[in-house]
Amino acid sequence: MSGADQGDQRPILVVDDDAVILNAVEYILSDQGCAVVIANNGREALDRVHSAPPRLILLDMKMPVMDGWAFVAAYRDVPGPHAPIIRMTAAQDSRSRATEISAEGFIAKPFDLDDVLAIVQRHAPLS
């Protein structure tokens, strides 16, 4: 839990190389009144965490340029505080899914947008 208070104006960072998914998640979060920042890959995401420190990160794992795993490693080296990361993955096999599941947050693709909102609500309550 990030314990964000009602006045938390920091955005939610959404990272995905698929524009349709990116736009859909951005839309649904904005629709709930959240500030949203988007990035197409891990590299862009690293730029965003500097320019606009997020309170939560929704992260795709398989991406070109810099994938989700590399981003997580690089983000840990950035001075904190660190936002919780929700991993979004389309992986099929149990092992890699289990690894993702054991992360702070995990949501399997394809997802219900309701489930996305629910997990966001759990980690960074919407105002």
Next chain:
Amino acid sequence: MSGNDQVNVLMVDDQPGKLLSYETILADLDVNLIKASSPREALDCLLKNKIAIVLMDVVMPEMDGFELAAMIRDHPRYQQTAIVFVSAERLTDLDRLKGYEMGAVDYIPVPVIPDILRAKVSVLAELFRKTRQLEGMNVELERRVEERTAELEAALQVRDDFLSVAAHELKTPLTGLRATAQILARRAQKSELNAPDWFSDGLRTLDQQADRLTRLIAQLLDVSRLEHGKLRVEYKAVDLTALTEKLITTFKARTNKHTLTLSADPALVAEVDPVGAEQILSNLLDNAIKYSPDGGHIEIEVRRTDDGYARLMVRDHGIGIPVEKREAIFGRFYQAHTEDHRSGLGLGLYISHQIIEQHDGKITAEFPDDGGTRFVVSLPLSARDWPAASAQVKAARPKVTAPPAGRM
């Protein structure tokens, strides 16, 4: 000294005259004759050459034939060397037995009858050739098997990599498709659009169909993994009651013709693969709904058994399974009702069965007299070979109903 096809025959005797006579007798055979005039010389020669047959005198200075035979036998390299004793003395049966125990294969009495010596050596040489040939074929066979195995493993790796990419590539557009349909449905619901019901219903159908496609793809990918045991299970402590409740909520949203009721232990923690457990339950619920097309009651039960198992039961009151098809329900591509397109790929129960077997559990199907089907799944509460974690699971139980019946 010894060519590849050559059969070496070592003759050991301290009397040069005898060696010469053996040499003369065996000269016609297609073998390579080597002479040694003492056991020491014989050992030296054995170290340098691969010897098929040793022809030796029993009585020799330094070391007798029995001792030499024992030394030869002890060496792994000479396991296939045939030892033939030539003896001038009258040997008792006990002497012979001693010789056989030392690894002799035959005896030739003196005076040596040339034809007999020739015949025996010839047979042994042939045996040696054949054995060597067989060994060569064996080695070649093993090499080919290894080669083939490596090729297959490489091919499987390629397929695995492909499946992993395919999973991602197939699911990504589905994610976009579903998200878009859901967003359109949400926007349509907002009053300013005044969207008619058929529009919203259509969007919901789009989303549901995409969801169905997703599950079919997941099944196909799982089944290709199962085919070579790649569906690995990762044991974690999972509250099966909570998982079942969650799934029931999802399935309730999918049907308005069925009533789903759960009777369960308040919390049932078992060490299972979380993804696998979800697949098993959701396959059973999916089937229960699919095979009771007219709607009806679906009962679900999640209970801890006294002998250390979690017992999951799903019972529908639907069309059941024809008697003649009951045998095969856990087989691959099995479909209970091929005449309509109600069935999916016929993989759900197969995959469930495989996952359950990997958990060391079991699944049974029962066909109550009043129709429908009851599936009962038993999963061990504690995973094998994980004593530390199983202790945690036991500690996490809300109350101990009975002492675990130690099923290991």
